[in-house]
Amino acid sequence: MGSSGASVGAAVLSPPMISNLNGGYILSGVLAVLLAVHWYTSQNQIVSLREEVARRLQTADINNSEIKGIAKNVQEASKEIQAKVSVLEAKQTEAQGQQIALEQLYQDLSKSRDEWALAEIEQVLATASQQMQLAGNVQGALIALQNSDARLAKSEKAQFIAVRRAIAKDVEMLKALPQLDMTGLVLRLDSVIAQVDNIPLWSDEKPPVVATPPKAPLRVLPRVTKDKNAKSEVAADGRENTFAAQLQDRWQSFSTEMWGELKQLVRIRNVESPDALLLSPTQAYFAKENLKLRLLNARLALLSRNEGAFRSDMIAAQDLISKYFDVRTKQAQTAQALLKQIQSNNLSIEMPALTESLNSVRNFKVKP
Structure with a gap:
């Protein structure tokens, strides 16, 4: 305020100087005010900046602590995950090893199972071939071939196609053979054997x-009348x-x-062998048993397809019937007719071997 009064007094004394001074003072005052305002503002900004920096630093410290905690947790979790991953990798490696072992075992078992199946099929076919050669059992051989083909079809493996093709050829070959009703012939022979005891012998005939x-x-x-004198002559x-x-x-x-x-x-009869009329009960029994034995031998020869023995026994059986049995009876005539019908069948059918199927199975087994 003292400076203001001096300025005013000087201005009174010198107006131009007073105006210059006033302008300078005003400018200075304005500058001072501006500087003061700027300083105040700057101080406030600095304080605010410091507070903000301090606050941010504090927040950063807090965040840094949290980040460190999180990083620690992440690191620990990472270690746990890494340990679990290691365990999983070990288990995966073990599982892969087990899978490889199981696949190898399955392949070995599958190979062994195929080998077992082929070995069984080979045995069945060999037995069927022997039975067909010895006994002419064509039906049994067909059943063996069809069962073997069905068993191979269940496996659904392409490598068995060649074996199945060979089996199909043998099946067609057996189906083309002449059919012989072996079962029917055997049943007819059994019927004749069962009726032997009912066929009368020549020695069994009794006089009517x-x-x-x-x-x-x-x-x-005629009664004599009382009149004797009158009718005596009559x-x-x-x-x-x-x-x-x-x-x-x-x-x-x-x-x-x-x-x-x-x-x-x-009584007069036409008999080929007179001894047939004089058979005792024991001899009659053995005559019938001998006929049964001949027919049983013929049955065995029929089953074994031994045509020579079959025809020899059939002829001998018919001779026994003609010699010792009463051929006038219906039983003897029926037996003779059945025997002639059975004997008329041809047994000399050449039986083939199942070579195609057996060779195919054996060749497949040899392959690695």
Whole structure:
């Protein structure tokens, strides 16, 4: 305020100077005010900046602590995850090893199973081939081939196609063979064998019972009348006639009985072997058993397709029937007809071997 008064006094004294001074003072004052305002503002900004920096530094410290905690947690979690990953990798490696081992085991088992199946099929086909060669069992061989093909079809493996093709060829070959009803022939032979005991022998025949004709009634003598004198001659003639008639009746009855007895004692038959009429019960039993044995031998020869032995036994059986059995009976005629029908069949059919199928199976087993 003192400076202001001096300025005013000086201005009064010198107006130009006073105006210059006033302008300078005002400018200075304005500058001072501006400087003061700027300084104040700057101080406030600096304080605010410091506070902001301090606050941010504090926040940064807090965040840094949190980040360090998070980083520590992340590091620990990373270590745990890494440990778990290591465990998982170990388990994965172990699982891969087990998977490889299982695949190898499955391949070995599959290979072994195929080898077992082929070995069984080979054995079945070899047995069927032997049975067909020895006994002519074509139906059994067909069943063996079809079962083997069905078993290979279940595996659905392409490597078995060649084996199945060979089996199909053998099946067609067996189906083309002439058919022989072996079962029917055997059943007919069994029927004849079962009826042997019911076929009568020549020695079993008994003479037929001839009915004795009724005796003629004796003639009755006429009654004698009381008038003996008047009819004596008539009575004498009647007695003579009655006695002659009775004698004739008795002779006729006696001759009829004698003729019947003679017809029963003497009979004429045409028999090939006279010994057949004189068989004892024991010999009759053995005659029937011998026929059964011949037929059983023929049955075995039929099953084994031994045509020579079969025909020899059949001829011998028919000879036995003709020699010892009553061929006039229906039982003997039926047996002879059946035997002739059985004997007319041709057994000389050449049986093939299952070479195609067996070679295919064996060649497949040899492959690595």
